[in-house]
Amino acid sequence: MPEPSGPELSTAPLPADGVVAVVKHDCPTCVLVADVLVEMVRAGFVSTVVSQDDPAFPAGIHPIDDSDLELSWTLGIETVPTLLRFDRGTESDRTEGWARDNWERLLGVRDLAPGLPDWRPGCGSLSVDPARAEELMVRHGAGSLASRRIEIGPQEDEFEAMWDRGWSDGLPVVPPTPARVLRMLAGTSRAPDEVVTVVPPNLIPCSVEKVALNAVLAGCRPEYLPVVLAAVEAACTDEFNMHGLLATTYFSGPVVVVNGPVAHAVGMNSGGNALGQGNRANSTIGRALQLVVRNVGGGLPGEVDRATLGNPGKVGWSFAEDEEGSPWEPLSVARGLEPGQSAVTLFAGAGVTPIVDQASRAPESLARSFAAALRGVAHPKLVIAFDAMLVVCPEHGRVFREAGWDRARLMAELEELLTLDGDELVKGAAGIDEGLASWAAGRTLPKFRPGGLLVVHAGGTAGMFSAVIGGWASGAAGSEPTTRPVRWP
Amino acid sequence: MGERRGRERADDPTGTVALMAFVVLDPTAETSPASRPRVARPRSLDGRTVGLLDITKARGDVFLDRLAILLEGRGAKVRRYAKPTFTKPAPLDLRQEIATQCEVVIEALAD
Numbered sequence: 192m193p194e195p196s197g198p199e200l201s202t203a204p205l206p207a208d209g210v211v212a213v214v215k216h217d218c219p220t221c222v223l224v225a226d227v228l229v230e231m232v233r234a235g236f237v238s239t240v241v242s243q244d245d246p247a248f249p250a251g252i253h254p255i256d257d258s259d260l261e262l263s264w265t266l267g268i269e270t271v272p273t274l275l276r277f278d279r280g281t282e283s284d285r286t287e288g289w290a291r292d293n294w295e296r297l298l299g300v301r302d303l304a305p306g307l308p309d310w311r312p313g314c315g316s317l318s319v320d321p322a323r324a325e326e327l328m329v330r331h332g333a334g335s336l337a338s339r340r341i342e343i344g345p346q347e348d349e350f351e352a353m354w355d356r357g358w359s360d361g362l363p364v365v366p367p368t369p370a371r372v373l374r375m376l377a378g379t380s381r382a383p384d385e386v387v388t389v390v391p392p393n394l395i396p397c398s399v400e401k402v403a404l405n406a407v408l409a410g411c412r413p414e415y416l417p418v419v420l421a422a423v424e425a426a427c428t429d430e431f432n433m434h435g436l437l438a439t440t441y442f443s444g445p446v447v448v449v450n451g452p453v454a455h456a457v458g459m460n461s462g463g464n465a466l467g468q469g470n471r472a473n474s475t476i477g478r479a480l481q482l483v484v485r486n487v488g489g490g491l492p493g494e495v496d497r498a499t500l501g502n503p504g505k506v507g508w509s510f511a512e513d514e515e516g517s518p519w520e521p522l523s524v525a526r527g528l529e530p531g532q533s534a535v536t537l538f539a540g541a542g543v544t545p546i547v548d549q550a551s552r553a554p555e556s557l558a559r560s561f562a563a564a565l566r567g568v569a570h571p572k573l574v575i576a577f578d579a580m581l582v583v584c585p586e587h588g589r590v591f592r593e594a595g596w597d598r599a600r601l602m603a604e605l606e607e608l609l610t611l612d613g614d615e616l617v618k619g620a621a622g623i624d625e626g627l628a629s630w631a632a633g634r635t636l637p638k639f640r641p642g643g644l645l646v647v648h649a650g651g652t653a654g655m656f657s658a659v660i661g662g663w664a665s666g667a668a669g670s671e672p673t674t675r676p677v678r679w680p
Numbered sequence: 681m682g683e684r685r686g687r688e689r690a691d692d693p694t695g696t697v698a699l700m701a702f703v704v705l706d707p708t709a710e711t712s713p714a715s716r717p718r719v720a721r722p723r724s725l726d727g728r729t730v731g732l733l734d735i736t737k738a739r740g741d742v743f744l745d746r747l748a749i750l751l752e753g754r755g756a757k758v759r760r761y762a763k764p765t766f767t768k769p770a771p772l773d774l775r776q777e778i779a780t781q782c783e784v785v786i787e788a789l790a791d
Binding site: 336338339340341342343344345347349352353358366367368369372390393395397401404405407408429432434435436438439482486487488489664667668669670 | 703706709711
């Protein structure tokens with residue numbers, strides 16, 4: 192039952208003191224208790240009867256006609272019959288259905304209707320009937336929404352209209368009707384007008400409502416909204432640098448890795464095809480973030496987005512870590528959050544590079560395969576300037592678990608394996624003009640800056656295929672991987 | 681359901697609902713860019729202060745060094761500036777500094 196919101200509604204026809212009964216004729220329990228109600232009205236124990244579907248029911252007592260369900264909505268009625276007691280304008284007691292004990296208590300009478308059974312359940316209130324509830328939600332809630340209302344003419348196709356207004360990333364978007372936006376906003380307890388962050392490139396203060404609107408466009412379910420809000424907050428920080436990430440000619444876009452119980456609760460995929468299609472939460476959470484950048488921030492490809500090639504993940508890229516099957520603590524915990532805390536980690540990912548190793552059963556050998564693949568991030572001769580995320584699949588994770596390698600051990604091993612000879616990295620080395628300037632000659636250099644390599648566990652249980660997600664310009668000069676808690680539930 | 685297109689409603693034999701508009705909410709910032717007139721271009725750079733902003737992309741300085749020599753040869757006074765990183769917008773202080781100290785600015789984007 193959505194809480195009534197928007198302007199306070201009048202319950203003017205109701206008494207400040209007394210008992211109100213809400214009924215509908217199309218409810219056998221209401222029909223069963225009709226004679227009792229009439230008797231209680233005539234005896235003065237019930238002040239007012241409100242009828243949802245038949246102003247002539249119960250006969251002979253002139254109930255209030257609530258066929259527009261205004262009173263039922265305002266009172267938050269879920270079941271009929273409902274008895275409510277008011278004292279000085281405030282509800283002090285309520286009982287649903289027919290339960291003799293409860294009615295006697297609320298009415299202050301004894302030996303009520305001895306001919307009736309002790310108890311009968313009520314029926315659903317018309318104000319929560321799916322056929323009516325949505326109309327009521329829009330009637331009462333839409334007033335709390337600040338966004339401009341746009342009328343699409345009856346001759347227009349609504350999906351074409353979304354496209355024509357420039358709101359789409361190239362795929363169809365879900366039309367953000369007031370009802371859909373209100374349903375989406377039910378996914379968070381945050382107020383629609385609360386400013387979440389300032390979105391680049393146009394530096395627009397962005398409300399919860401605008402995030403919800405774009406989550407509707409993206410195809411999110413309401414329960415994803417807290418994750419989307421956390422992702423938007425994380426993206427629009429100076430450390431993550433969404434502005435630069437958008438503007439760069441490089442491939443990268445935001446990758447959202449989700450940790451903690453929220454990932455399971457909203458049905459995210461951390462298993463087979465975790466980096467692929469087919470799971471609604473994975474496909475739409477990252478898309479909602481990108482649509483916020485597009486529609487609120489004004490970041491459009493070909494305008495501020497100057498990507499030479501881009502990557503398919505820029506439509507939206509999110510996945511969950513497989514925490515249960517992981518040999519290690521979750522990524523969010525490795526990055527300083529408490530276990531069990533739901534979180535997003537944003538990474539400026541450029542695309543997926545496979546690591547095939549179907550032979551290694553020893554962690555030393557597998558780590559060497561990982562290092563060989565990681566060396567290729569951006570260019571085998573470029574170091575420190577680009578971060579990477581290593582996605583370890585379950586069959587590879589098993590090798591480390593069985594050998595007792597914790598996360599720190601793997602990281603230390605990779606650091607050693609990726610300490611490179613500067614002579615191999617300078618311009619001209621290996622017959623390649625790209626590379627470091629002459630200062631690098633005679634030194635050893637790490638492939639990744641401290642904190643520039645992230646390790647996460649995900650994927651299907653079959654296949655010795657891990658992945659490298661290459662990053663973008665690293666650290667303060669570019670983008671810092673950014674972890675933020677999800678305010679959930 | 682209420683949000684479906686009116687014209688699709690089976691419970692609307694009179695067709696009155698079909699004429700109602702379909703309402704969506706605007707997902708954008710609902711802003712329009714402010715329009716400001718450009719500063720008039722100087723007829724000559726002679727005696728003018730020209731700011732050269734290096735965004736710190738590789739070899740941008742090579743281009744700007746050459747420009748500085750050419751500008752000074754034409755009587756302009758050159759001031760040099762640099763962004764801390766090319767990946768982020770220039771800090772507000774830097775933009776203010778350039779705006780107050782220079783009459784003309786050239787920004788180098790190089791790679």
